Amino acid sequence: MSKVLCSIATRGRYFTTLPLVLNAIINQTKLPDALVIFDDNDEPQDMRKEMIYSYFFQMLDAKGVKWEWNFAGKKGQHHIHQTANLSGYEWVWRVDDDAIPEPNVLAELYDWATGTVYNVGAVGGSILTPPYMPDTSKVTGLIDNIDNEPNIQWGKIERHKEVEHLHCSFLYRAGIADYNLGLSRVAHREETLFTYQLQQKGYSILAVPNAVTWHMKNPQGGIRSETSEEMYKHDEQIFRNIIRFRDRTVVVLNCGLGDHIVFSHILPSIPRAEVFSCYPEVIPGKPIAEAIQLFGDIDQWNIYKKMDQWKWKDSLENAYRKMYL
Amino acid sequence: MIIIAPYAQKLRTGKENPKNYPHWEELVQELQKTMHVVQVGVKGEKQLVPDFRTNLPITSLRELLRQCKTWIGVDSFFQHLAWDEGKPGIVLWGPSDPLIFGHPENINLLKDRSHLIENQFVWWEATEHQNDRFVKPQEILEHLKE
Numbered sequence: 001m002s003k004v005l006c007s008i009a010t011r012g013r014y015f016t017t018l019p020l021v022l023n024a025i026i027n028q029t030k031l032p033d034a035l036v037i038f039d040d041n042d043e044p045q046d047m048r049k050e051m052i053y054s055y056f057f058q059m060l061d062a063k064g065v066k067w068e069w070n071f072a073g074k075k076g077q078h079h080i081h082q083t084a085n086l087s088g089y090e091w092v093w094r095v096d097d098d099a100i101p102e103p104n105v106l107a108e109l110y111d112w113a114t115g116t117v118y119n120v121g122a123v124g125g126s127i128l129t130p131p132y133m134p135d136t137s138k139v140t141g142l143i144d145n146i147d148n149e150p151n152i153q154w155g156k157i158e159r160h161k162e163v164e165h166l167h168c169s170f171l172y173r174a175g176i177a178d179y180n181l182g183l184s185r186v187a188h189r190e191e192t193l194f195t196y197q198l199q200q201k202g203y204s205i206l207a208v209p210n211a212v213t214w215h216m217k218n219p220q221g222g223i224r225s226e227t228s229e230e231m232y233k234h235d236e237q238i239f240r241n242i243i244r245f246r247d248r249t250v251v252v253l254n255c256g257l258g259d260h261i262v263f264s265h266i267l268p269s270i271p272r273a274e275v276f277s278c279y280p281e282v283i284p285g286k287p288i289a290e291a292i293q294l295f296g297d298i299d300q301w302n303i304y305k306k307m308d309q310w311k312w313k314d315s316l317e318n319a320y321r322k323m324y325l
Numbered sequence: 326m327i328i329i330a331p332y333a334q335k336l337r338t339g340k341e342n343p344k345n346y347p348h349w350e351e352l353v354q355e356l357q358k359t360m361h362v363v364q365v366g367v368k369g370e371k372q373l374v375p376d377f378r379t380n381l382p383i384t385s386l387r388e389l390l391r392q393c394k395t396w397i398g399v400d401s402f403f404q405h406l407a408w409d410e411g412k413p414g415i416v417l418w419g420p421s422d423p424l425i426f427g428h429p430e431n432i433n434l435l436k437d438r439s440h441l442i443e444n445q446f447v448w449w450e451a452t453e454h455q456n457d458r459f460v461k462p463q464e465i466l467e468h469l470k471e
Contacts, residue, residue, distance in 0.1 A: 256334070257402040257405075258406070259405075261402065261405040261409050265409075305446070307425070307446050312425065312446075315424070315425060316425060
């Protein structure tokens with residue numbers, strides 16, 4: 001059976017919604033194999049001293065769920081999610097610190113992820129914030145319609161649907177896509193970009209029924225408690241740029257001269273390549289600085305990081321094939 | 326004429342690149358007995374032969390490759406350029422893995438896979454240079470006779 005990590009990023013909610021979330025996770029009908037709480041508080045506390053948390057930790061132990069409390073780097077939740085994404089688990093269930101899943105949510109999402117004909121990249125259920133629960137039965141979930149329709153997860157999902165992006169809380173196949181670490185600390189659109197990237201890599205993104213999470217949208221605290229409009233603008237621009245290039249295969253060669261030469265043997269096979277290159281005399285392309293400006297973070301195209309992540313034993317040429325073809 | 330491309334890229338720390346072959350002087354001495362040796366590289370690298378051509382543009386390096394009988398190098402961009410040019414040569418391997426970074430068209434001389442570093446994808450600054458990782462010049466000369 002595939003291993004599932006439950007990942008929670010938290011900030012400013014020690015004594016409000018976080019305990020409710022932990023209780024909900026402990027009471028899932030299907031338990032995750034492990035739970036990691038990423039504490040992004042400015043003044044983190046040792047919660048083992050708090051009675052209710054002490055009980056939670058003992059309940060997790062009693063139920064055989066490995067748990068960790070990690071002190072995060074206060075760089076934003078995208079960094080936290082990327083850590084979880086690369087932690088070696090096959091699936092990651094990301095849960096917000098004010099989103100309370102009903103007891104069947106993980107079981108339902110996991111069944112959809114592993115027990116259907118779909119090659120699932122991510123699967124999410126309804127994320128309801130009463131009293132606002134729009135009818136999303138006609139929502140397409142396509143990235144092109146993101147400005148014109150509510151998110152499908154905001155309403156009660158009655159039938160499963162393949163979409164192009166999810167938000168807030170979902171179960172995803174780990175180590176396939178990357179969170180965009182070029183976003184600001186507010187990480188606006190981080191989950192949209194992440195799930196859309198999974199979809200672009202050929203995986204199905206599903207919105208499914210019977211998996212309700214109640215989003216309490218606690219105005220105090222929260223991993224996105226920054227209010228800087230500039231940060232939101234910055235992230236929105238990156239999002240728009242990535243969408244603008246969605247019909248192209250973006251190639252970013254932020255690597256050595258020899259790597260460019262090897263890559264030159266792959267380039268003719270890449271459809272509609274939009275190239276950013278360090279050595280335009282070998283591979284014509286736009287400057288790397290432009291790629292950083294457009295997409296925020298270019299690590300997802302770092303062939304050495306990818307080979308490390310893939311525990312690569314084959315040739316560099318074939319690593320490029322895996323990345324781009 | 327034979328080309329030698331003796332050095333991998335300089336490290337930012339100033340330390341010797343662990344991919345650099347340690348016995349060039351000895352090897353070059355033998356090579357020069359029977360053929361003209363052209364060294365290619367960048368300014369500031371140690372000169373090993375009288376004919377040292379520095380900072381050549383890629384087009385000139387390709388031209389040289391077309392003219393040479395063969396070449397000897399380390400795991401650097403030059404081995405990729407020669408592969409791209411379709412000119413096989415000899416690559417002297419130390420800590421990096423020829424199965425990942427090499428080309429089977431070349432003679433890839435690796436002393437032993439036990440000398441490869443475990444993580445092939447870290448910055449080379451983190452790896453110390455070790456002379457005993459590399460084959461001896463005699464072995465290279467044997468392959469040149471083939």
